Amino acid sequence: MDWDLLHRAVTTIGKGVGTTLTLASVSLALGFCLGLGLAVMRISGNRLLSGFAEYYSAVFRGTPLLVQLFLFYYGLGQFDFVRENPILWWVIGGGMHCAIMALALNTAAYTSEILRGGLMSVPVGLIEAAKAAGMSRALRFRRIEFPLAIRQALPAYGNEMVLVIKGTSLASTITVLEITGYAKRLMSQTYAIFEVFTIAGIFYLLINAALIFAIRRIENRLTSPGR
């Protein structure tokens, strides 16, 4: 066992943890908002809105994240109008921004499906009771439908969060130096593939273990003690 190498691997790859967490948290936050919007569109009853949400989800869930990433980063980057538009170029131009966008758009599709399931599981009786009590549509959504839907959807959404954490590793293919990016760089310097990627794997495992633990805690708190 080469301790110097292990030490070097931990410190080098550790430098990428912050970037991995930023990628995951920002894209999850954006993706959740988008996904919630899409889920509401999906169950809205408006055929145009629900049709759009359905196609969106089919496209983003039906293509690999790596393909989406390459399309946005290398594909869109080739067009002049994208390069000359400062806002578009702010999003597409940097590897980090582009990776966040691709991850957010991708997770939004999955999140919308998860939340739609949650929203549909809210018993009709509860909604009718809220209506009878004179609650407005917005209030009903905020107080009744959304909290119940989240409780229902949390286990599946926790799963999706773990997938996003793992998905961030693809950002290394568009020059972002996160955990995998540093690991690849160290691999080509040392050729100690086994050690380097074991350490990288352990970092992901620790992040996901912490995440799963946190979600369990929230799940337990949301479950009413009476049941």
Added chain:
Amino acid sequence: MKLKLLSFAAILACGLGPIAHAAEGELVIGTEGAYPPFSMADANGNVTGFDADVGNAVCAKLQLKCRFVVQAFDGLIPALNAKRFDIIISGMSITDERQKQIDFSRSYGEFPNHFIAKKDSELAGAKDLDTLKKDLGGMRVGVQAGTTHAAYVEKNLPDAQLMTYDTLDQMQIDLASGRLDTSFADVTAQNDFLAKPDGADFQLVDVVIDSSSDATLGTGLGIGIRKDEAELKERINQALCDLGADGSMKAASEKWFKMDISQTCK
């Protein structure tokens, strides 16, 4: 019945997976396949380029049949040690770091390396290495992952923002789109870009950086061979000497690079 068929198919698929072992009389060559004009693989997996010519010539001398396996550059050495192929011919320079992992044949060629820059930029006007290094501080410098160029920039330009790419194509796209200020590669790879429409606004920075500038750049191109294959190495060295002596190396070099980069045995 369906399940049975499915599991049968799965077992078959496992058994017929990539078989890396060389058949009798075959030499399996690992190459990148995306590094023109050294090594270009087409959609059918046929490899052409300088590396392919060198490989085929060596195979002919050794009276073996060549088979090329395409693999990303930074994975070539690990894959060689995992016996996925017998040798590497992929424009690979002989460096100390790599020699810890694998053996190399004698050098069969050597190239100068260059930065490239936008024609009107300050960088393009740099005339000596010290000015160039100063100008590069803070700039976004593209290199290919696992190359000597990456090692050179990392060691000698700590202030530059290093961006690593899996393939040359990806780096060239980012040069064209303005995500990179410059890139560092050998002169043939850079000329390949300059010859494309995207490269029209770029030029070579007129500072030659060769293996005498820094040890990270290695000592010429070599064929990678596993450490326990002394006999194969001996035969390949002999083949390379013969190819140098009969002029086939020079011919291949001039065919692909329009110049003679070959090195002959003294």
